[in-house]
Amino acid sequence: MDNPLIDHESSVTVYDQIANYLRNEINEGKIEKGARIPSETELADFFGASRGTVRKAISLLVEEGYLKKSHGKGTFVNVEKISYSIAQELISYAESMKKQNINFKTTVIEKEIVSADKEISEALNIDQGSQILFLKRLRTIEDEPAILLKNWVSIDRCPGIENFDYEEIGLFEAMETSIADKINYGIRNFSATNVDKVDAELLQLDDLREPILEIEQFTFNNADKPIECSIAYSRTDKYQVSSVLTRE
Amino acid sequence: MDNPLIDHESSVTVYDQIANYLRNEINEGKIEKGARIPSETELADFFGASRGTVRKAISLLVEEGYLKKSHGKGTFVNVEKISYSIAQELISYAESMKKQNINFKTTVIEKEIVSADKEISEALNIDQGSQILFLKRLRTIEDEPAILLKNWVSIDRCPGIENFDYEEIGLFEAMETSIADKINYGIRNFSATNVDKVDAELLQLDDLREPILEIEQFTFNNADKPIECSIAYSRTDKYQVSSVLTRE
């Protein structure tokens, strides 16, 4: 007799179905924070799955910060759901803010097609003079400027990327719609800098010499070719960039 | 007949032994970058282990950035070993530098036992006046200052932490020796700042107003109690803080 909670005909894997079920129970508070969840053996019985499949589901939730395992004791619901930030996960600023339920607005300052200069062509590993979409956007939180973004996207590697309304859609979303390949990985470099007068005004800085967190980013497709590079200037008093990291 | 490469009597798990073997082969260049490694079935035969165990070993190396799996095609050695940084993994600056084979030297500027003021007692969730080990260290790379570290460690939660030579041993190492519990997780906040005159001289900054990357950190034990907080000032021209992140 099959368990009605698990649909073996579904294209969704059994471990994903189990993870979804448990994630839901936790989000809805049906399992209390800090409480022990049933043992792997009990869950395997309950879902009519093998213990290995249950373990796989649990490991997903552990990675996501919902659960914590303790050898000999059991598996427990984390008191505080660990939040993932752009320093830990390759998500866009927009996606990160959405996950944190931050209400933001995007204003497109500049959007134009330019030809790649030496620096950009080297960064994106394309020919000098190739077509590039340059995007300059300001993200505001409660009408206060939080992040200023400058992106350079290779139009050759991301055809059609120039045809989106970037006040409505995020760049990552647009890139993944535009390319058949998904985004593969990205590199982010953290440093501190000053911004020029124009950018300082956009960010509403009182003092031109106020230090600003700079995050330089390179994004790669599945062929290991860079498709985009960007610089983000963050007012960390408005939008904190942080990581919650576990040991080992 | 057992495979001589695997020691079943060892306390090291079979999957770790397999992962170590493969990691070594890759590091020594015996498997070429970009090349396919043997299939999971072949490796299982070769090591005399089950396919599940081989998969576990491979998944470790995938996480570490050594390998990349491709459904239907095979498992391949990554061309560029993805490096992990303090933005992604809860490792200390010393551990991070060691992993990157960076040669560094630590100088202890200050080491003293102080009593917790309001700010520190709140950060560490302890009584005001509790004993704190304050540590101020400078890490130099090739005789040039790279990172200035200020740590406040609760002596109550980390007894004996004051008895280490911090020019020889890292603080994380000392903390894990001192407490029975291992370090559980940490929070890191990234921002940009200026430093005062004393610290600017230590970091050999030409200009007091040079922006500096500031990383604020809180470390927690298994009881979810903070054991340490710290501020690190990084000259990103000397030591780049970066993340390599994969999508999904």
Added chain:
DNA sequence: GAGTGGTCTAGACCACTAG
């Protein structure tokens, strides 16, 4: 000693990629 998660096995079938 009883119960938990951690490791490991041997086998099955499926989904994807290539020639």
Added chain:
DNA sequence: TAGTGGTCTAGACCACTCT
């Protein structure tokens, strides 16, 4: 069609924690 990784099972034994 053959070979790869992805999923899943059913069972075994071990290491750790608590009572």
